[in-house]
Amino acid sequence: xxxxxxxxxxxxxxxxxxxxxxxxxxxxxxxxxxxxxxxxxxxxxxxxxxxxxxxxxxxxxxxxxxxxxxxxxxxxxxxxxxxxxxxxxxxxxx
Numbered sequence: 001x002x003x004x005x006x007x008x009x010x011x012x013x014x015x016x017x018x019x020x021x022x023x024x025x026x027x028x029x030x031x032x033x034x035x036x037x038x039x040x041x042x043x044x045x046x047x048x049x050x051x052x053x054x055x056x057x058x059x060x061x062x063x064x065x066x067x068x069x070x071x072x073x074x075x076x077x078x079x080x081x082x083x084x085x086x087x088x089x090x091x092x093x094x
Contacts, residue, residue: 003024009017037044068074 004012004017004020012020039045
């Protein structure tokens with residue numbers, strides 16, 4: 001039994017028929033190869049194979065939030081008034 005419909009096969013020349021049959025053979029071989037692929041031997045994502053995989057757990061949250069922590073005393077340095085300044089040193093990169 002031919003894989004080409006009879007209506008189309010009747011209109012084909014022998015060369016075209018041979019070409020179409022060779023393409024159909026290549027297609028079957030490629031489909032057979034694709035069926036054998038797994039995440040271990042290809043670039044298929046592992047999640048696509050097993051539908052019941054558990055999602056990745058998020059990393060544990062940090063114990064402390066950014067910035068000042070509650071119940072900690074504030075560290076503050078009072079500014080010196082300009083009248084009390086005897087020397088001003090400018091620290092800048094050159």
